[in-house]
Amino acid sequence: MIKRYSSRRESLSDSLFNKKLKNARSYDRIAGYFNSSILEIAGEYVDDIEGKIRVVCNSDLDIRDVKTAKAANNALRREWCESEPEKIANGHDRFAKLYELLSSGKMEVRVLPNEKFGLIHGKAGIITFKDGTKTSFLGSANESLSGWKLNYELVWEDSSEEAIEWVQEEFDSLWNDETAIPLSEFIIEDIKRISEREVIENVEDWKEKDPEPAVVAVESPVYREQLGLWEHQKYFVDRVFHDHKKSYGARYILADQVGLGKTIQLAMAAQLMALYGDKPILIIVPKTLIWQWQDEMNSLLDMPSAVWDGKFWVDEEGHEYIGRGIKKCPRRVGIISQGLIVAKSKVIEELLEQEYECVIVDEAHRARRRNLGEGKEEHSPDPNNLYEFLLNISIKTKSMLLATATPIQMYPIELWDLMNILSQKNDSVLGSPASYWRKKTMIQRSLNLIMGKEKIDFFNRENWEWIRNPFPPAYENTLFASMRLRNNMKEDEFVYRKSFMELSDPEQQKIGALISGGFYEKYNPYIRHVIRRERKYLENEINPDTGEPYLQKIEVELFGEEDEDALVLNTYLKEAYTYAEEFCKELSRRNKGAGFLKTLLLKRIGSSIEAGRNTGYRMLNEWNTYLDEALEEEDFKDEKDMEQTSEIKNLTKEETELLVKYVKALESSNAVDPKYEKTVELLRDEKWLERGTIIFSQYYETARWIAQNLSMEFPEETIGIYAGGTKSGIFINGEFTYKDKETIKAQVKDRGIRVLVGTDAASEGLNLQTLGSLINIDLPWNPTRLEQRKGRIQRIGQEYNTIYIYNMRYKDSIEDKVHKRLSERLKHISDVFGQVPDTLEDVWIKIALGEEEEAMKLIDEVPEKHPFENRYNKEVKHIDWESCSKVLDNVEKRRFLKKGW
Structure with a gap:
């Protein structure tokens, strides 16, 4: 028998649902789109149902996300959070009821990727009554209050056996489809959390009630838009904040291996301390990372900050505060470049005139003594500029966090130097001045x-x-x-x-x-204040709460490592490279400092022929201007790199002649760059393109050239480019369109971009787990950069158990020479230290200048085993932030963090 219902004529919920479900034994429902309201109506009328309620719906899940349970759950989590269910007004009772139904098993929900059958516009249901009879209905009404009470909806009920069988068959086909996945455990627990949610209206109330990190963290973007923090990250933040609340503050070296998310740990700790205290937070990072830090804090933690660009402060919205000195930061958290300190800028004294809540230093191993080596340890340190500054500012701050993946670059005493920085004005680290330590x-x-x-x-x-x-x-x-x-x-x-x-x-x-x-x-002080976790340890250590490792294990398959994989340059290109080597050696003969300047041409041509060509032209025609720009662009590691003597500001006749020959050799060759040819070859292999690929280069001119040419080679593909400033965008068939970084990231996430070309601006803080392979067009001479690049795809949420990495180099180039002579030794050093120390960048420079014997001496000085082996603190345990129902009001949080110094 057919009955027709119109919301224009009567209440659908009263005439259909109230009457039918009150006498129901079970209920199967093909609902619509998956979102936070899809369970509303079922949650309202199911008290009297004896059996099970089953709901099948669809979502924007990518069909590839359902290949593994972990990927599917992560994708469902992201989609659930994007719907912002926590913002639904007066939803506590409804969410409490939903949690009761879902957690008890009375209600089950399965979700289908919409690309399997398309959007589920067909809405239908089967109600089984207590006496065993059934009825079915079809119509336009979604499973939501608005669908049943507010919208204009039509529903047909048909209790005939034929109709019931037809609807049941449709439901079963969707419910049992191999791509249909259960609602994730996270969503069920989050429903419970939201049902108990309590908003703390102001920061002072949070501070007075034994403030907990979870209250600030649980609804931050990193939790609602990403996948939250890993256990080792929560452990560090919790420990730091616990100590900061003490009178002596928190003093730690965060020495996690690259790729374990140091930035987010430090940023979260900074946010908590900024909210808890009244004094400024100062963050000191390499110049290349200042904007990345600001962007990551804003996008992952919804945390305002300001960057000192050398002349004025710039806040997270890009507003420039002209005329305000460095002591007048417009935000509670200020970020400055290490370069200011290395160059002994005038602002240093101003920074030392005030007190801080916390000082955070990234890449802290750059604070070093000059008197390193056997027999020199008993002498007082001869600190470089950064070390000296940190000793002074340590006295001015309550808490201090130093971050570095390699606290020991070559000598164990370097770790003591970092501990010495922390110990100023703080007996908790190395004890009182009378301490043996x-x-x-x-x-x-x-x-x-x-x-x-x-x-x-x-x-x-x-x-x-x-x-x-110090007594423990x-x-x-x-x-x-x-x-x-x-x-x-x-x-x-x-x-x-x-x-x-x-x-x-x-x-x-x-x-x-x-x-x-x-x-x-x-129990020594180092164990207490150096927190270091290794990827291998986290991948193998089992979390007793989940029965799974603390970190998803992702293997790396390396390509391009054999000697025969080095890419051969044709005659003219090889000739140009030889002239570049001669030019650098000629430059070095009259200048003993500024090693990076003397090797700049070789670094650029080692990146790509395009970068080498542009560099040669500019060096020949605008030498001084180009050197000044290079000084700004390069990432310095010590004050010696800032030296630029008057002699090097003018090219000699011999140097000019070599540059002319270099440029002419490049002009004579019309050969395609073998790196580009190899990239095209890899992308024509479906494995690399289907997986999605990030292509890295140190230099924007290389990245743009690669992206533009690939877009013409693969006209059906959107080629993304991710770089600093306003240089990000997409190429389609050779034409560039500007896109902001957030748009680029969203397109990669949605797989609208399968090939992304990035500079090292993309190597920090960017989540690219939807891409399964990586091509290094060039090999940075700073070894840390390679680890940071790999960390973009070797991260939680990666759908592949093994990622592909191809490292490119020209045959007989500096990179090739380093690879041939040192690859095995460097691999050993990496195994021992967790990565290759930054100081070994000097190996590349010395080989570039023909000083191969000196380069080998540097390598041989590295210890055969890590001086502290595995005695760093590796403690990791489960800390439950996810179920925290108390939340600090976000508007209030941002208002507080926008207070200036």
Whole structure:
């Protein structure tokens, strides 16, 4: 029997749902689009249903996302959060009911990618009554309150056996389809969280009620638009904020391997400390990363900040504050370039005139002593400009965080230098000035004790001096806790006042047991203040709460590594490269400093023939202007790189002649760059194109040239380019259209862009897990850059278990020479240190200048094993932020963070 319902004539919910579902045993529903309202109506009328409610709907899931359960759940999570269910007014009761239904199993929801059957415009349902009879209905009404009560809707009910079988068959075909996936556990738990959601209206209220990080984090973009923070990231933020709330503050070296998300950990910690305290946050990073930091804080944490561009502050909206000095930052968080400090800018003194809540330093290993090497450790450090500045500003800040993947570049004492920076005005790190750990003459001995190279006799009272200052905190060991309690030590006291002879016999015996049990390995100050997690450790360590590793394991398959894979240059191009080598050597003969300037031409032609051609023209025609621009563009690691003597500002006759020959050789060749040819060959292989590929270059001129030519080679593809400033956009058939970075990222995420060409501006903080392969058009001489590039696709959410990476180099180039002589040694160093130290950039420079013997000496100086092996702190545990129902009002948070210095 057919019945027709029109919302113009009657209430659909009253005439159909109220009457039918009250007597229902079960309910199958083909609903519409998946969003937060799709469960409303079912949640409102199902109290009396005895059996199960099953709902099948569709979404914008990419069909490739359902290949694995993890990818499917991640995609569903993102789509759910994008619908912003937390913003639905007065939804607490409804969400509570939905959680009860879903968590009990009374309601099940499955979701289909809409590309499988298209959008589900057909809405239908089958209601089974308690007496076993059934009815079916079809119509336009969505499963939402508006669909049943507010909109104009038509519904036909048909209780005939034929109609019921037909609708049931349609439902079953969708429900049992191989691409239909269950609603993710995250969504179900988030429904519970939203049902209990409580908004804290102002920052002061949050501060007064034992402030927790989750209240600030749980609805930030990194949680609602990305996939949240990993456990090791939450652990660091939680620990830092816990210490910052103490009187002595947080003092840590974050030494995670590249690719484990140091920036987001530091930025989240900065946000919490900015909200908790009243003083400024200062972030010091390499110049190439200042805008990336600002963008990542804004996009992932919805966190305002300002960047000092050298003359004025620029906020997150691009507004320039002309005329305001560096001490008048318009935001609570200010970001400056390390270059200011390296060059001893005048603003340094102004920065040292005020107090800070926290100072954060990225790539902190660039703060180094000049007197490095065997036999020099007992001397006071001869600090470079950055080291000296950090020693001074450490006294001016409550908390301080130093970030570096390689805290030890070559010598263990470099880690002591970073600890020394943290220890200024803070006894928690290395103890008081009388501590053995701080004495210059004892540095090498302390390092030897930690590394097990030296031992102190079990009965030697000297052991107590290493323990008592700094005395470990109570949480490290029950012995420390009881001794602190017995001696009435406050938590901000770190010097145990009793001498060894004043200790009781039981205490002396316990101290002896502590020494024999491995005090120097387990409880030394370095372990306490250096937090380092390795990718391999996180991939293999099982999270007891999930039964899965803490980090998704993603293998890397390298291509282009064999000697025969080096790309051969034709006669004229090879001739040009030879002239470039001669030019650099000629330049070096009259100038002993500025190594990067002397090798600049070789770095550019090593990137691409196009970059080498443009560089040659500009050097020949506008030498001084080009050098000034290069000084601005290159990423310096020490003040020696800033030196540019008057002699190098003018080319000699011999240098000019070599440049002329170089340019003519390039003009004589009409050969296609073999790097471009190889790239096209790879992309014609469906494996690389189907996976999606990011192509990296150090230089924009190379990146743009590659992108433009690829767009003509593959006219059906949209080729994206991601670079600094306003240089991002898309190429279609050779024509460029400007697109902002957010648009580019969205198109990559939606797979509208399968080929993205990026400069190293794309190598930090960009999530490209929808791409499964990477081509390095050039090999940066700074080894860290390669790790950062790889980290764009070797990250959580990557759908492939193995990613492809192809490293390109010209045969007989500097890169090829380094590869031939040092590849095995560099791999060993990478295994030992977690990555190749930045200082080995000098190896490339020395080989470029023909100083291969010196280059090999640098390599041979690197230790055969990591001086601290695996004794860094690796503790990781589950910290539940995801279920936090209390939320700091976002408008209030931004208002507070927009307060200036």
